[in-house]
Amino acid sequence: MTIAVKIKNLSVTLSGDVKALKDISMELPVGRSIGFIGPSGAGKTTLIRSIVGRLKPTAGSIEVLGLPAGDAKLRDQLSYMTQELSVYPDLTVKENLRYFAIMMGHTKDTNTIIEEVLNEVDMIDKADSLVKNLSGGQKQRVSLSVALIGSPRLMVLDEPTIGLDPVLRESLWKLFNKLKTRGTTLLISSHSMDEAERCDDLILIRSGKVIAHGSPSELKKQTGTKTIEESFLSLVGGEPE
């Protein structure tokens, strides 16, 4: 089993002395979908930003695809979809993709790349629309399509399915599973527990700590519960933070 992300005793203190992550360790294998699940404010985004190299760890280490997080060689191997839209609303879908494709180093065949990623998210008919005129779910899919450019080995997606209808969510999960068969590792954060059931592995996070790590069925078995929501509640002992 090859490891995509290896985190050792990671602590991150944000400005204002907020301890966002407290001594977290984990090893995440290649080619799986791994869900970071927890309530908002638990530290999911901090963890994600540390993995993509945007945030410097206060203590501990993160290795991504065999390199230290933030290494320049990782920049064309991973993609990051932030929680904000992170596309230009005043450009068309195509113009956005062309720009990001060039930034990823694809100066040739940009049209083919654009067509491919738009097909994946089923947005080809909106290619020439301005992003600001799209619906929330469509914007979300444009942002996701940017993360697909260049078939990255690791995709880090912060709440990628937030605000999407169930049909769309289903089709995106089909896409995620397809990407997995190509060997892509997906890190997906979500605060929705029903989303968690679809991941191969789950990391349950609460108040900056990992409270459980395992597959959905393992976690349910371990806690003797029927849903991930129930296992989460049973793990925290039903106490509010």
Place this chain on the structure above:
Amino acid sequence: MSPSKTFATASRVLRQLSHDPRTVALLFVVPPVLLTIMKYVFEGEPQVFNGIAPMLLGIFPMVMMFLITSIVTLRERTTGTLDRLMTMPMTKLDFIFGYALAFSFLGLCQAFISGGVMLGLLNVTVLGGAIPTIIAVVFAAFLGTSLGLFLSAFATSEFQAIQFMPAFIFPQLLTCGLFIARDQMAKPLQWFADVMPLTYSVDAMKQVTLHASWTNELTRDLIIVASFGIAALVLGSVTIRRQEK
């Protein structure tokens, strides 16, 4: 740094503006309209207008590019696009010079339009001729862009970014020699003006207006304006962090 990424960034910024025709129209229509108003404000003293108009031509691009750049880059910082770009294989210089290129180009367009109106319709005489005028205007636009890029790092909202204009540009405007010759100001203000970039941008326009040949002072002014611009760009790239603490 890669030329293709720098150019792609510049063309992306221009494309964003092209989808906003009202902004582009304001950018190109407002300066000549203001110049025209000035002409009639000084109807009784045409020679005063002849002295002021070229200076204004150097001030407009600086002020407008400053405002637009600071807001556009602030948006990059707050909407997540910069966050995403900084995980991609591009350099900060691609980003920064892309902006500088795009807005200097807009400054060039503005210079052609306003300069054309000023020289052709408003009958302003510039002894140095059209080409040095346009060069000086493009330098001013470059300066405005660089300052906007740099200062946008210190704004956390668009309201703040807009307030930077009266805070940073107006003092320079008051002391740059537009209202009164600089040597007639109080000494401390002269010292202040000596270290402010807009002073040299306006001085360059004066040189172009008053001298038929390219003067050493003009060269000096342009070098100083460009140095301020480059310094602001370098400082601006420092404010963009790949990895935050």
